[in-house]
């Protein structure tokens with residue numbers, strides 16, 4: 723049964739993914755389906771391979787084995803020109819926004835428009851102003867450099883860059899890490915609002931239990947080199963595995979479950 727508001731069509735399909743760094747096997751047969759329109763939270767202990775999974779799905783890191791399809795196209799075997807077309811259909815926000823420090827916010831948001839879509843300057847400028855407004859930044863932020871912004875504003879600017887080309891999927895790597903609880907809650911709301919307004923599919927790597935409870939339709943638990951469990955938060959509470967039990971029944975999870983109403987998006 724698809725989550726309400728989503729369809730049964732997977733926009734990301736990972737099968738038998740294997741990734742090794744030297745003798746260290748990070749992924750040992752990862753399978754995952756992400757449905758169109760859902761917010762899926764990827765959780766797992768530190769070093770379990772969440773960011774490496776994200777990087778493989780977006781084609782930045784090569785897997786050793788297995789298949790990855792995004793929007794029906796193989797990411798592994800796609801010729802360069804098709805890959806360039808495909809990657810315009812998703813946006814990525816890396817940890818800390820990963821902005822170019824020597825560029826203003828406007829110039830940062832324009833990078834995908836310039837590199838991937840070759841839009842003319844006046845259109846880029848207009849679209850960058852729109853994207854910056856969409857993520858809730860004041861207009862004067864456009865002309866500021868990353869170092870002149872707060873951590874929360876930098877993340878919003880990173881989000882604006884991720885949606886620069888009206889993507890169908892956004893990948894967010896720990897978007898609320900380092901934010902205070904109010905800033906994190908506001909960012910959760912922003913993710914939910916933009917997801918609903920733009921019909922986005924959101925692939926969210928996070929350690930933030932509050933985010934999971936507040937905005938995720940489903941959760942995927944990465945551990946021991948594979949997806950241990952995938953399902954709703956309610957389903958996670960019934961999974962009989964020590965890591966999943968500790969994670970979803972620990973004091974922090976209980977607190978997040980108790981306050982999830984306060985961090986729920988609209």
Ligand SMILES: Nc1ncnc2c1ncn2[C@@H]1O[C@H](COP(=O)(O)OP(=O)(O)OP(=O)(O)O)[C@@H](O)[C@H]1O
Pocket residue numbers: 743748766767768769770771772773774775
């Ligand atoms: N380029 C690389 N070369 C060698 N090892 C790497 C490389 N990239 C990642 N790794 C290793 O792969 C493992 C998974 O890393 P990854 O960053 O995906 O973990 P994570 O689950 O995102 O962790 P965290 O929650 O701490 O961010 C780690 O042991 C890391 O050291």
